[in-house]
Amino acid sequence: MSVEYKYKETCLADPKVIAELLISLDPYIKKLKDILNAGKYEDPECSINLPFDPRWANDVTTVADNFDLRKIKHLVLVGIGGSNLGTQAIYEALKTDLTPEILFADTVSEKTINGIISKLSQLNSKEEFVLDLVCKSGSTVETNENFSLLINFLSRKFGKINNRVVITTGFDSSFWNEAKNKDYFVLEIPKLVGGRYSVFSPVGLFPLLALGFDIKKLLSGAKGAFDNLDTITTSAVISVAHYQKGIGIHNNFFFNPSLEFLGKWQRQLTAESLGKTGKGILPIVSIGSMDLHSMVQLYLGGPKNIYTDFMYSEEFGERLPKVMEAIYKGTVGAYKDAGVPFSEFALSKIDEFLLGYYMQFRMVETVFQAKLLGVNAFDQPNVEDYKQITREILGK
């Protein structure tokens, strides 16, 4: 068991409401199973097929075979939002002293880009980096700016670098065509797989493989999540039942500091999938034990509009973790005493399998939450609003 879930005595949802919501999901669960059986990419839900489809691991392995991965010191990931959050979550959770460093070119910041260029300046040969651009649409302003700056810099320093560039993008996007023209490596993101559901496509698989992580184990974990579909539906139902009672803030409280970026990935997943037509659950992320000294006064003493998922590792037990375990139990005890609603997710060993399992669990859960709220889990209609004005200002 990768994720063990407890909620019964500590949630505020009515068992009758839970039962009704669960039953209402049955037809949709059947639909998801049909999509899984067909294995195609023709429905908005198609991202659930990614871990079962050998194509993606094959694609990224074929590209990675062109590199001597042992020589890579820096992987430069140019991409923002769904293009980098999943990779970053896994990288931050699992990196060791031996993992090549990812340089994230996400937003447009002189400080960030100068930092990246300064590190790349110190490399001795182009074998020591891979430039990995991730952008499905081809039209993300930040990604275009950063890519153009980095290509210029790297070409000036190393000469011809087309065999160090991997473009992961939608078929026929502007980047797809540029990759073909310039002879960059190219990896496809299926048209209907949106950024926040794309970590098991080449979006996440290529950089994770290049960093030395075990993508087969990651995909096994993701497949494993489907063995626990009952828990996924229950967790979705619990959050929506609380939302219906006015408890519309969802606190993802991780008791492993290295999982903070997993929280950031989850934040996008929840916010973009559910926040529309006036509805939506606000995801927040807390980290133990730091946020006991920052946020917990409010969580215990403030307005009762927050539902908390505690994620804690079963790896408690060594000298320091023993203290953390006591702190965790103290926290859960105080929540119980205060009548603040919560669930507990016991996470097994934090490795590629667990992360694949957890991320797939949350993606499927989110799709169920959207169905229960009556919103489209796969679009982000209001994001276009600021982009339009930005484009006008930039004269594009």
Place this chain on the structure above:
Amino acid sequence: MSVEYKYKETCLADPKVIAELLISLDPYIKKLKDILNAGKYEDPECSINLPFDPRWANDVTTVADNFDLRKIKHLVLVGIGGSNLGTQAIYEALKTDLTPEILFADTVSEKTINGIISKLSQLNSKEEFVLDLVCKSGSTVETNENFSLLINFLSRKFGKINNRVVITTGFDSSFWNEAKNKDYFVLEIPKLVGGRYSVFSPVGLFPLLALGFDIKKLLSGAKGAFDNLDTITTSAVISVAHYQKGIGIHNNFFFNPSLEFLGKWQRQLTAESLGKTGKGILPIVSIGSMDLHSMVQLYLGGPKNIYTDFMYSEEFGERLPKVMEAIYKGTVGAYKDAGVPFSEFALSKIDEFLLGYYMQFRMVETVFQAKLLGVNAFDQPNVEDYKQITREILGK
């Protein structure tokens, strides 16, 4: 002007409510001015005196004079919550390639402590580190555990290290007495200055001085905030007026990625000061432009229960920042079109002066918010709840 504030056309508060709330604060403003004039540490509000009192800069300078600051490679800060968040906010905002690295021993994590020990192992002499323990009460579990581990390791490696240890604590705490016994340097935190209001005491001043930051400029900025008391009260009133309308989530949206930790500092300030007796504003932090690709769909399309403060730097203008400026304007335009309430804070050059100004602005604002909400800004009664159970488990 360090912080310029705009809200009139984009907030949802009724001008009559604003006027009434402002008037209700008058007696309290008078009280704060009396406390400033007296310059003593006898009221819970006394932290406002710190920047005006030469004692604290003198104290930390006297201790720092015992170190050759140019030789320091690592400052190890052992402390959690209010003991490190202010220092971390300033460090992350201002650090350059030349700044000594802070190693933060905050929570109890094998991974974190092993990382710190691995870096300290590479030092050649004890001149290259300072161990800075910050803990007012002397009884924080994490701080006690981490300090004891680090003292053991450092003593084994370097022998007698008492002249490399600085203890910042309350008079007569257990750490105070340990410092006297072991001949560590000791710096006092005034009894009534709580962690989240302590950045201008030795809590923040000593590590910031040791890292090479200009603490005089920081304190000048903090003093400068009082020249803008009208804006501080207005900003407090605007947030409370929205809270009274059910808009109880406050989004601190920074358009400078290096200010994310300033947001984490602010998160503690708001949550611990206001979240009690069932009341409280939930502070969340967003970072531009990353969170446009993560959270903005929810902010624009989801439930209308969030008030946003946009903090953006006037340093826009170079090549990349020009793009950021366009994105910022696009975001603000989309918020306007959607009728989502917000304010704008234009921040001048991000340096010690601005950070001192901004942090003092927010601390005084928080005290006003608490007064308007009718809660005690200076206690954290519910934090004791989990600590009690933790202590029982640890048998202490």
